[in-house]
Amino acid sequence: MTLRLYALTCGWLTLPEAALIEGGRSTPLRIPVPAYLIVHPKGTALFDSGLASICTAPSPARDAYLGELGAQVRVERADDDGIERRLETLDVDVARIDYVINSHLHFDHAGGNARASGARLVVQRREWEAAHDPDGIAAMAYKPVDYDQGHDRLLVDGEHDVFGDGSVTCIPTYGHTPGHQSLRVKSATGEIVLCGDACYLRETLETLRLPPGAAWDRAAMEEALRRLRAYQERGARIFFGHDPGFWDTLPKAPHALA
Numbered sequence: 001m002t003l004r005l006y007a008l009t010c011g012w013l014t015l016p017e018a019a020l021i022e023g024g025r026s027t028p029l030r031i032p033v034p035a036y037l038i039v040h041p042k043g044t045a046l047f048d049s050g051l052a053s054i055c056t057a058p059s060p061a062r063d064a065y066l067g068e069l070g071a072q073v074r075v076e077r078a079d080d081d082g083i084e085r086r087l088e089t090l091d092v093d094v095a096r097i098d099y100v101i102n103s104h105l106h107f108d109h110a111g112g113n114a115r116a117s118g119a120r121l122v123v124q125r126r127e128w129e130a131a132h133d134p135d136g137i138a139a140m141a142y143k144p145v146d147y148d149q150g151h152d153r154l155l156v157d158g159e160h161d162v163f164g165d166g167s168v169t170c171i172p173t174y175g176h177t178p179g180h181q182s183l184r185v186k187s188a189t190g191e192i193v194l195c196g197d198a199c200y201l202r203e204t205l206e207t208l209r210l211p212p213g214a215a216w217d218r219a220a221m222e223e224a225l226r227r228l229r230a231y232q233e234r235g236a237r238i239f240f241g242h243d244p245g246f247w248d249t250l251p252k253a254p255h256a257l258a
């Protein structure tokens with residue numbers, strides 16, 4: 001059985017390094033917004049969907065959408081950074097994607113969900129609930145317009161085997177948000193764990209230095225990082241959520257990673 005995995009660049013965010021790692025500098029760091037496509041014999045899946053198209057050009061609507069985030073983070077999304085455009089380079093129609101597996105529902109991970117109109121969302125139940133809790137929406141980077149698009153949904157609790165053959169598995173990595181999940185992919189070239197925001201940077205995994213404010217539950221996030229380390233120790237390749245140096249080293253679509 002063959003499975004293919006592709007890395008897609010869906011934009012860039014710029015924010016102080018100190019917002020990404022404890023003890024970081026106040027100087028700005030420009031970080032990628034990744035998404036991934038998995039082509040499996042039983043269907044296609046996205047792991048995260050990038051930024052909403054409203055982020056492309058400055059406008060009052062964009063300002064209203066970003067709200068307070070607009071003052072904290074510089075958001076770059078070129079036309080080519082749209083999930084639909086990235087998939088076009090692979091001759092994949094975004095409207096025909098079977099599953100969108102969201103690591104969590106923050107704006108830089110679920111912004112392209114609307115484009116995948118035929119997909120079933122695969123989200124942790126507790127993430128879905130957090131993203132509909134008015135207090136959570138106010139405190140975190142949730143934009144309900146991104147994910148309240150009437151998709152068919154599969155709300156899962158803990159591990160979930162997406163295609164039923166153990167090749168693509170959601171693994172709970174709660175902490176950054178109440179229901180964050182990472183994705184374990186078993187390919188012909190070995191095991192890969194797509195972290196999402198469970199681990200922003202390579203240095204995060206090495207040092208466990210979490211920035212203030214990056215975690216809904218710091219202890220849970222540290223525990224998740226230790227589990228990611230255990231995957232790494234047994235030979236899995238860890239794909240960090242927003243590491244610009246790591247991202248530079250990855251071949252992007254149309255080149256397959258596995």
Ligand SMILES: [Zn+2]
Binds near residue numbers: 176
């Ligand atoms: Zn996040």
